Amino acid sequence: MTLPYRPELAGEKPYGAPQLDVPVLLNVNENPYSPPEQVVAQIAADVAAAARNLNRYPDRDFLALRADLATFLARESGVTVTPDQMWAANGSNEVMLHLLQAFGGPGRTALSFAPTYSMYPEYARDTHTRWLAGRRAEDFTVDAAAAVAFIAEVQPSVILLASPNNPTGTALPLATIRAICDAAADVRVPDAPADADGKPAGAVVVVDEAYAEFRRAGTPSALTLLGDYPHLAVSRTMSKAFAAAGLRLGYLAASTDLVDALRVVRLPYHLSAVAQATARAALAHTDAMLAQVNTLRAERDSLVSWLRKQTGPDGGRLRVADTDANFALFGTFPDRHAVWQGLLDRGVLIREVGPDGWLRVSVGTPQETDRFKTSLTDVIKELT
Numbered sequence: 111m112t113l114p115y116r117p118e119l120a121g122e123k124p125y126g127a128p129q130l131d132v133p134v135l136l137n138v139n140e141n142p143y144s145p146p147e148q149v150v151a152q153i154a155a156d157v158a159a160a161a162r163n164l165n166r167y168p169d170r171d172f173l174a175l176r177a178d179l180a181t182f183l184a185r186e187s188g189v190t191v192t193p194d195q196m197w198a199a200n201g202s203n204e205v206m207l208h209l210l211q212a213f214g215g216p217g218r219t220a221l222s223f224a225p226t227y228s229m230y231p232e233y234a235r236d237t238h239t240r241w242l243a244g245r246r247a248e249d250f251t252v253d254a255a256a257a258v259a260f261i262a263e264v265q266p267s268v269i270l271l272a273s274p275n276n277p278t279g280t281a282l283p284l285a286t287i288r289a290i291c292d293a294a295a296d297v298r299v300p301d302a303p304a305d306a307d308g309k310p311a312g313a314v315v316v317v318d319e320a321y322a323e324f325r326r327a328g329t330p331s332a333l334t335l336l337g338d339y340p341h342l343a344v345s346r347t348m349s350k351a352f353a354a355a356g357l358r359l360g361y362l363a364a365s366t367d368l369v370d371a372l373r374v375v376r377l378p379y380h381l382s383a384v385a386q387a388t389a390r391a392a393l394a395h396t397d398a399m400l401a402q403v404n405t406l407r408a409e410r411d412s413l414v415s416w417l418r419k420q421t422g423p424d425g426g427r428l429r430v431a432d433t434d435a436n437f438a439l440f441g442t443f444p445d446r447h448a449v450w451q452g453l454l455d456r457g458v459l460i461r462e463v464g465p466d467g468w469l470r471v472s473v474g475t476p477q478e479t480d481r482f483k484t485s486l487t488d489v490i491k492e493l494t
């Protein structure tokens with residue numbers, strides 16, 4: 111049978127981090143700790159209440175949830191935004207798809223700086239948007255001057271910046287984000303009209319802060335720039351630090367004009383009553399849900415120092431990218447697949463991702479991290 115696939119989908123594979131049944135899962139940057147029992151009980155009660163109204167469509171504009179998310183951001187980052195500056199969807203993946211649906215499209219370009227999140231080119235493909243990636247430096251930072259020149263050359267309508275970046279863990283300094291936002295404001299998107307004063311529409315800048323809660327002391331959030339840049343959207347998620355990957359709830363903060371554009375492209379009632387109730391119950395227990403984040407940050411820092419002291423199969427010290435996230439990118443291995451497989455054989459699943467020779471491991475519980483360390487030591491010995 112032949113199906114009429116869009117030509118650009120020919121040979122494409124679905125997103126595929128392996129989901130394997132092994133004892134130690136350190137492959138998709140989840141919080142290894144389950145939600146605490148008192149939050150589980152609250153969720154169960156609130157979902158039961160929502161179930162009594164399941165014959166009705168949910169609140170399409172979910173303003174109560176947006177208010178809760180704004181309250182959380184104010185606490186987390188000290189930045190005040192109004193509920194109508196918030197947006198949410200089924201994971202920040204859907205939030206970013208909404209951004210591309212609203213601001214990408216045929217004849218337009220989205221860009222980022224690689225290595226970065228593997229889903230970005232897929233949002234572009236799925237919205238018929240051209241995709242281009244500039245390169246990050248050898249240490250995975252973004253050179254601001256080179257980024258500005260690239261933006262001026264390409265004239266994109268959407269710029270995606272992950273900070274902390276996945277899979278490298280690299281956070282961008284605010285000065286770099288500012289330089290990119292300034293360059294974005296000067297972009298002339300080919301089919302977007304200028305305003306009455308002749309000012310071009312400019313490009314939308316998306317800072318994907320999926321891992322922001324894990325950032326090291328002194329690393330600021332791009333939320334602090336929202337007041338200066340109406341084209342800036344800062345995306346967050348409840349999937350990582352917030353210990354709710356199974357919920358599928360991502361969100362962003364931006365200007366109300368930008369949020370209003372996303373309301374146009376979303377599907378009607380895209381956030382179910384059950385998801386809204388669950389997210390609100392979890393947000394009512396922010397401290398409990400985020401209780402392990404400081405532990406995980408400390409574990410991350412000690413895992414990085416441990417890795418930096420290890421000798422690889424080729425006799426050199428392992429390298430580890432500086433990380434503000436709950437994972438570390440380490441290497442380099444002449445045969446990274448053999449290392450990944452050796453760990454899997456010992457019950458430890460990590461991710462084979464990033465530039466050649468590198469591997470990514472998520473921060474788990476102390477027991478999980480111990481098992482990872484012992485297994486890695488074994489595997490390196492075996493391969494040396």
Ligand SMILES: *Cc1c(COP(=O)(O)O)cnc(C)c1O
Pocket residue numbers: 139200201202203204227272275276318320346347348349350355358359360
């Ligand atoms: C995990 C991750 C997300 C979160 O995706 P959700 O759809 O919210 O689960 C977003 N961006 C990056 C870079 C990620 O690594």
